[in-house]
Amino acid sequence: MAIQAINQATQMPKANAQQNVNFNGILDSKAFEAVAEFAGKNSATFNAASSLLMAGVLRPAAIMALPAKDEQEQKNKGIAAAHAIASGLIGFAITSTVMKPISAGLGKVMGNTEKYLPKLHEKMQSNPLLEKNVKKVMQFGPDIILAVPRALLTSKLSHVVEGVLFGKKKKAAKAEAAAPQQTAQPVQQAQSERPVLDSFKGGNK
Amino acid sequence: MNISPITSASPKSNVNFNGIMDKMAEGIAQGYSKVGNTDTFCKAMDKIGGSDKLMLHLSTASSAVTSGLYIYKNLTDKKKTKNEKITSALNQALTFGISTALSYGVSSALGKASKSLCGKFGEAVAKRGYDQKKVDMLKDGAKNAIDLVVCSSINRFVVPVAVTPVANKLGAKLCNFLNARDAAKAAKAQ
Structure with a gap:
């Protein structure tokens, strides 16, 4: 009985692992259909929310879970995590505000190229790759322009995030660093009050 | 590589076209x-419009600007120490470099894998008796x-x-090297 139980216990994870690797099982599941339905009905929200979740939550959590050799590495991890959170928040804000009318405008253009792009319309009709590339160039034009304010805002916000999330640790580290200096001062003062003895011992010179 | 927010905000989004x-x-x-009907834009599209890697190049250009x-x-951040400045800059540079290399190296393979999975899902959904619109x-x-x-997870999370x-290790080494060099220069000057 015990041997059978052990065999079953060792075989179960293997079977589960095979099921996990089998993507057909995931694709056939009702849960994946529910995800696909949400993503299909709310594509912009899904993309923005998933980006925010990945960059703003999972990435900083994974970065902070990495081991750190010393205090400096811990601080650098905090900076990287704060940057990830700021980048996720700014990306989400830009996608849900500035990009909405821009992508709606682009949708109008690509939906009626005869009206909006008469010079390229015929060529695009006969060449789907050209149509795809015109759309991509028009998508990335404002994106490249917006990269400047995006980077500046992310940089500013990452300081705020770092202060809010890791500020206490920094203060504590500064206090710890300052503490040994404060304790060293009275010893030096005490020594300077005894100049003869100090000079004899080779102390303060 | 930084992901374009405009590609994330699909033109097919449920935007209220009123008001x-x-x-x-x-x-x-x-x-x-106006821009799309200029001669410059039309000539440029004649030249680059046939490239099957144009999106990749544009994505790289956008990421290069941001990174x-x-x-x-x-x-140039005055609130950071020398080590923090170097490490953060290295982190950004390495993320951009590796993501770009991966995009050019394995993006087509990942694209094929994604397409294959989408095809399998399409086959599975077609058997469920939904109307074409829902499919x-x-x-x-x-x-x-x-x-x-x-x-996306590779560029946004894994890399x-x-x-x-x-970057932490390289930053510490580079910072130590620069400090040692500065100290040697200062010693020579004295």
Whole structure:
């Protein structure tokens, strides 16, 4: 009985692992259909929310879970995590505000190229790759322009995030660093009050 | 590599075309129309419009601008120590470099994997007796979700996380090297 139980216990994870690797099982599941339905009905929200979740939550959590050799590495991890959170928040804000009318405008253009792009319309009709590339160039034009304010805002916000999330640790580290200096001062003062003895011992010179 | 927010905000989004949003969208469409009908744009599209890697190049250009600015801001940040400046800038540079290399190296393979999974989902959904509209909507949604897991997660999650400890170590080494060099220069000057 015990041997059978052990065999079953060792075989179960293997079977589960095979099921996990089998993507057909995931694709056939009702849960994946529910995800696909949400993503299909709310594509912009899904993309923005998933980006925010990945960059703003999972990435900083994974970065902070990495081991750190010393205090400096811990601080650098905090900076990287704060940057990830700021980048996720700014990306989400830009996608849900500035990009909405821009992508709606682009949708109008690509939906009626005869009206909006008469010079390229015929060529695009006969060449789907050209149509795809015109759309991509028009998508990335404002994106490249917006990269400047995006980077500046992310940089500013990452300081705020770092202060809010890791500020206490920094203060504590500064206090710890300052503490040994404060304790060293009275010893030096005490020594300077005894100049003869100090000079004899080779102390303060 | 930084992911373009405009590609994330799909033109097929459920935007309310009434009122202000409609006017804004129309104004932007007119702006696109003006630019898109210029001779410069048409000539440029004649030259580069046939490239099957144009999107990749544009994505790289956009990321280069963003990452370049991040690096500049990190290196000139007065609130950071020397080690923090160097490490943060290295982190950005390595993330950009590795993501770009991966995009050019394995993006087509990942794209094929994503397409294959989307195709399998399409086959599975077709057997469930839904109308064509719902099937198309589910396929679009599945493509978004699969692309997110197969492609986007590498640039947005895997590479930045994997690069962080490498940047920490390289940053510390570079900082020590620069400090030693500065100390040697100062000693010579004295």
